[in-house]
Amino acid sequence: MSSIRLTLKEVLEQRGITRYELSQRTGIKYPIVDKYYKNKVIRYDSALLLKMCIALDCEIGDLIEVVKDPS
Numbered sequence: 851m852s853s854i855r856l857t858l859k860e861v862l863e864q865r866g867i868t869r870y871e872l873s874q875r876t877g878i879k880y881p882i883v884d885k886y887y888k889n890k891v892i893r894y895d896s897a898l899l900l901k902m903c904i905a906l907d908c909e910i911g912d913l914i915e916v917v918k919d920p921s
Contacts, residue, residue, distance in 0.1 A: 852918045856889045858902065868910055875905040 854870055862872060868889050873880040885891050886902070894914075903910055 852916055855915050855917050856886055856891065857915055858883075858886045858911060858913055859889075860888070861906060861908060865906065872902065872905060876901040876912070878902070915921075 862869065869883045870880060872878070873883045876898075878901060882898065886898070899910060899913060900905075902913060906912075
């Protein structure tokens with residue numbers, strides 16, 4: 851079974867931006883940013899993802915990837 855994985859951690863590391871800084875740029879509370887960073891989100895909020903994309907100047911595909919089942 852395939853799954854969705856958030857790649858926020860990798861994007862932030864590439865850009866040298868902290869979770870705290872992203873929280874400040876977007877107005878999203880730090881614990882929420884942290885959940886996205888740690889890939890512990892069950893339901894994705896499109897408004898939050900849009901804010902992150904705008905703040906990071908990236909596309910949605912840069913933050914989310916589909917992980918295919920190896921079988």
